[in-house]
Amino acid sequence: GENVEQHPSTLSVQEGDSAVIKCTYSDSASNYFPWYKQELGKRPQLIIDIRSNVGEKKDQRIAVTLNKTAKHFSLHITETQPEDSAVYFCAPRDNQGGKLIFGQGTELSVKP
């Protein structure tokens, strides 16, 4: 099955700085790579995703980059704001095209 690792587990940045979270996966057949944001006490929400035939995707202050050869993808948040504080999960889809396998999560804290 798919093994997913996320780093770092916690990340603290000053408002306005950039934050990068990295996710490594084991299944070379995975072809869909989303990131979810979970605020305290709330449900996870999809914030950005990328398909295997694309190397980078941007949406305003967030971006995802994919390196299929090295089997890792990263979430980049620029100009961080306090409302970006949350737990972020990567969740590559397994090789059966079915379920998402979630990483352990990264707790991002943005200090004003």
Place this chain on the structure above:
Amino acid sequence: GAGVSQSPSNKVTEKGKDVELRCDPISGHTALYWYRQSLGQGLEFLIYFQGNSAPDKSGLPSDRFSAERTGGSVSTLTIQRTQQEDSAVYLCASSLIGSFAGYTFGSGTRLTVV
């Protein structure tokens, strides 16, 4: 419906009792998933229903856990003889079928076994 609906939102039960958790997916979403999230932890996959195919039960932690999906819509997760380690938030999600379909999560059921 407009979103994924889960009930109850909170459930406190005594050890040894059975519980049923309900999930009503987004209309038209043929894939439905159950995950479990313990306090401060990640999301642990439990079971996945895809259309009329046999469900992927590979994440169910023991035979005390079972789930069904009736009529391709509403799903019920049943935990028999609950134990304290079953305490967690149980999240349901639904999606369209397809390799590039993202999930929409419900707000979860917080289960506390005392």
